[in-house]
Amino acid sequence: MKKILVTLALAMLGLASAQTVVKLQGFGGNDTAIISSLVREIVNPALEKEGIRAEYQGIEGDYRAALLNALSAGTAADLFYVDIFWSEPLFASGRVEPLNKYFTPQELAVFNRNLLNAFTLRGNVYGLPKDFNTLAVQFNKDLFDEAKVPYLNQTDTWETFKDKLKRIQAALKDVAGLCVVADHARFGAFAYATGWRPFNAQGRTVLDANFRRAFEWYTSLVKDGAGKYAQDLGEGWTGGCFGAEKAAVAIEGAWIGGFLRDKAPNMRYGTTLIPLDPVTKQRGNFIFTVSWSMNAASKNKEAAAKVLRALTSPEAQNWILSRGLALPSRSALANSPIFQRPGKENELNRVVFQGSTGVGGAVLPFKFGALDGGNWMRPINEALQAVITGKKSVDQAIADAQAELNRIVR
Amino acid sequence: MLRSQRTEALYALLFLAPFLIHLGIFFVFAFVRTVGFSFTDATLIGQSSRFVGFSNFVELFREPRFLAALTHSISFMLVVTTLQTLLALALAAVLNQRLRGITFFRTVYYIPSVLSSAAVTVIAIWFFQKTGFLNTFIGYIGSVAPVLLAFGGLFVLAQAVQVGWERWRGVPVPWLDPALATISLVVALALTWGLVGLGVVRPLEARPPEFTWLTNPDRFLGIPIPLWSIVILNTFTTIPTLMLIFLAGLQDIPRSLYEAASIDGATPLQQFFSVTVPMLRPVTFLVITLSLIGTLQMFDQVALMGDAAPLDSIIVLAYYVYNNVFSGEGKVGLASAAALILAGLTFAIVLLQRALGISEKAH
Numbered sequence: 001m002k003k004i005l006v007t008l009a010l011a012m013l014g015l016a017s018a019q020t021v022v023k024l025q026g027f028g029g030n031d032t033a034i035i036s037s038l039v040r041e042i043v044n045p046a047l048e049k050e051g052i053r054a055e056y057q058g059i060e061g062d063y064r065a066a067l068l069n070a071l072s073a074g075t076a077a078d079l080f081y082v083d084i085f086w087s088e089p090l091f092a093s094g095r096v097e098p099l100n101k102y103f104t105p106q107e108l109a110v111f112n113r114n115l116l117n118a119f120t121l122r123g124n125v126y127g128l129p130k131d132f133n134t135l136a137v138q139f140n141k142d143l144f145d146e147a148k149v150p151y152l153n154q155t156d157t158w159e160t161f162k163d164k165l166k167r168i169q170a171a172l173k174d175v176a177g178l179c180v181v182a183d184h185a186r187f188g189a190f191a192y193a194t195g196w197r198p199f200n201a202q203g204r205t206v207l208d209a210n211f212r213r214a215f216e217w218y219t220s221l222v223k224d225g226a227g228k229y230a231q232d233l234g235e236g237w238t239g240g241c242f243g244a245e246k247a248a249v250a251i252e253g254a255w256i257g258g259f260l261r262d263k264a265p266n267m268r269y270g271t272t273l274i275p276l277d278p279v280t281k282q283r284g285n286f287i288f289t290v291s292w293s294m295n296a297a298s299k300n301k302e303a304a305a306k307v308l309r310a311l312t313s314p315e316a317q318n319w320i321l322s323r324g325l326a327l328p329s330r331s332a333l334a335n336s337p338i339f340q341r342p343g344k345e346n347e348l349n350r351v352v353f354q355g356s357t358g359v360g361g362a363v364l365p366f367k368f369g370a371l372d373g374g375n376w377m378r379p380i381n382e383a384l385q386a387v388i389t390g391k392k393s394v395d396q397a398i399a400d401a402q403a404e405l406n407r408i409v410r
Numbered sequence: 411m412l413r414s415q416r417t418e419a420l421y422a423l424l425f426l427a428p429f430l431i432h433l434g435i436f437f438v439f440a441f442v443r444t445v446g447f448s449f450t451d452a453t454l455i456g457q458s459s460r461f462v463g464f465s466n467f468v469e470l471f472r473e474p475r476f477l478a479a480l481t482h483s484i485s486f487m488l489v490v491t492t493l494q495t496l497l498a499l500a501l502a503a504v505l506n507q508r509l510r511g512i513t514f515f516r517t518v519y520y521i522p523s524v525l526s527s528a529a530v531t532v533i534a535i536w537f538f539q540k541t542g543f544l545n546t547f548i549g550y551i552g553s554v555a556p557v558l559l560a561f562g563g564l565f566v567l568a569q570a571v572q573v574g575w576e577r578w579r580g581v582p583v584p585w586l587d588p589a590l591a592t593i594s595l596v597v598a599l600a601l602t603w604g605l606v607g608l609g610v611v612r613p614l615e616a617r618p619p620e621f622t623w624l625t626n627p628d629r630f631l632g633i634p635i636p637l638w639s640i641v642i643l644n645t646f647t648t649i650p651t652l653m654l655i656f657l658a659g660l661q662d663i664p665r666s667l668y669e670a671a672s673i674d675g676a677t678p679l680q681q682f683f684s685v686t687v688p689m690l691r692p693v694t695f696l697v698i699t700l701s702l703i704g705t706l707q708m709f710d711q712v713a714l715m716g717d718a719a720p721l722d723s724i725i726v727l728a729y730y731v732y733n734n735v736f737s738g739e740g741k742v743g744l745a746s747a748a749a750l751i752l753a754g755l756t757f758a759i760v761l762l763q764r765a766l767g768i769s770e771k772a773h
Binding site: 062064065068069071072086089090093094095182183229231232233234236372374375378381382385386389390391392 | 454455620624625627722740
């Protein structure tokens with residue numbers, strides 16, 4: 001009996017050691033539950049025969065600080081999320097493995113071109129897009145009905161959009177049209193519509209007349225009674241105001257769907273595209289995305305590549321999409337029947353997905369070259385804040401921001 | 411060394427080991443590494459680094475943001491240490507009275523220090539908003555000002571009439587006689603209520619000030635307004651701990667000294683300055699030292715304030731160090747140099763404070 005037990009134990013030990021464990025690291029919160037289920041239900045069964053097992057670890061708190069720390073200490077996982085927002089300095093550092101060796105051009109071509117380009121540096125692909133988001137406009141149908149204002153739609157320009165917001169705010173005293181945030185992550189979409197770009201041909205940031213036009217319009221929302229400053233309403237993002245019915249309109253991505261499901265499950269809301277610049281007749285948008293990237297110091301690179309393939313496989317993305325959790329990065333899934341289903345959340349996902357296509361207009365990835373996005377945006381955010389709170393004139397605020405940007409972008 | 415002595419030393423070391431290991435790893439090793447890094451151009455994600463001599467230190471003093479952080483840290487330290495030491499001492503002196511129910515007040519006044527600084531900061535962000543509690547409260551006080559003024563005026567009038575009457579009758583009552591004040595209070599309340607009822611005195615429309623605390627780039631006494639918000643916040647949360655230390659110190663002062671002083675005819679104020687303050691010197695030294703170190707290294711409240719206030723108006727040295735390591739490529743070399751300057755500054759200021767007379771010995 002003892003012999004049998006010992007043999008059995010040894011056999012199990014042998015099995016265990018034959019299995020390669022690939023560690024994954026990403027955001028905490030919801031992602032821990034979602035990716036762990038994905039790994040359990042789709043990835044691990046697919047790789048079982050090859051003796052590979054993936055394990056997900058979600059990082060709560062400041063993910064970037066944790067990842068940078070782990071990379072510098074040599075304890076980072078085999079595969080990890082890289083947010084496009086701070087991706088480039090990390091890719092340039094040599095700590096991330098280029099993926100061209102592990103994937104054929106045909107395998108890479110199935111991903112949305114815009115997204116893949118966002119993770120490409122000097123011809124090398126440093127990450128496969130996990131999923132993505134763009135901005136869209138959400139509006140509370142009940143509040144619009146109550147104020148007798150027609151719904152927002154995709155033909156709205158900045159002017160008609162602002163006019164509707166003003167009418168809402170005038171009719172419903174306690175509700176703001178939009179709660180305005182001093183954040184480039186929302187304002188920038190309007191600046192892109194004018195033709196302004198964060199970096200010119202010489203790689204410098206110039207806050208030109210186009211930028212100024214968008215800046216003036218965006219900050220005038222508060223002054224003209226179309227919106228209120230988010231912080232004055234005690235909120236940090238437009239979704240927070242929208243969920244609490246402090247504002248009739250929000251400008252957010254598909255992430256707002258899950259938030260509203262918890263916060264205001266019965267709210268009747270609609271979604272449409274970002275309004276058009278009345279001069280260029282264009283709209284602008286951001287692509288927010290996160291990649292799965294490989295640790296250059298990983299000891300299981302081949303196995304990690306297989307896990308990576310499984311994580312971004314059509315089955316995996318369909319699994320995520322069918323649960324309404326995120327938008328797929330594979331172009332083929334754009335025609336998924338899931339997008340055409342009725343319902344407010346499907347409409348939200350559909351419009352956010354459209355935001356990345358031709359209808360979206362000038363769509364730029366949410367990244368700022370070799371610079372850290374946070375540092376680059378800070379002067380613009382502070383200029384927005386100073387004008388919205390009446391502390392500086394538009395001229396003064398833009399001049400100050402330009403001086404600071406000249407210092408940062410050398 | 412005798413065998414027994416050796417065994418004893420061994421046991422001592424054994425018991426000290428956890429502390430020594432902790433000290434070795436998190437203090438000595440970290441410090442030596444920081445010194446090493448400060449002379450290189452190391453980055454958090456870079457693969458290699460070069461020796462660059464003192465250029466990190468030179469670069470720091472050329473950088474406006476570092477200079478802002480340095481000035482903020484020093485002014486924050488001076489203001490907060492002064493404020494919280496004085497207020498903590500005053501509060502401790504009040505709470506040292508032998509009154510019924512004083513334990514309740516001691517507990518209440520200690521609560522802010524038990525609260526997590528994250529929670530307090532989040533509440534403070536609401537508190538200081540343009541439409542937040544502080545401005546609403548100021549607006550409310552402004553609106554009821556006529557009523558308050560009427561009440562105050564009537565109280566003074568009633569008291570003056572009563573005291574005048576009593577003195578005319580030859581009774582030497584003081585101006586703030588408690589019994590007469592109680593009557594004046596009731597009379598003033600009744601009259602004010604009547605005047606408000608008749609519509610003679612009425613509150614104004616509440617107009618909260620448009621003042622912004624957190625997004626205001628202006629300065630007051632050379633310190634940016636948002637940093638003043640953090641000054642208020644930090645003073646509020648640290649006073650209780652310092653108060654408790656003072657309270658312990660106060661209870662150690664022999665009562666006989668006060669009795670002797672009062673026999674000599676010293677007033678309570680004279681007793682406070684000639685007995686309490688000198689006897690509290692060792693405690694004051696501890697409180698000021700703790701406060702100097704704590705305020706120089708303040709980090710959490712700036713970090714938690716996040717985007718609610720412009721960075722350049724609240725940045726302090728500790729946050730500067732953090733921000734340099736965990737943004738962009740992570741400038742470890744530069745941040746280490748800044749951290750060393752912070753450490754040097756802390757050390758120098760504590761030494762200076764000792765040299766300037768607040769000694770550890772009581773008089």
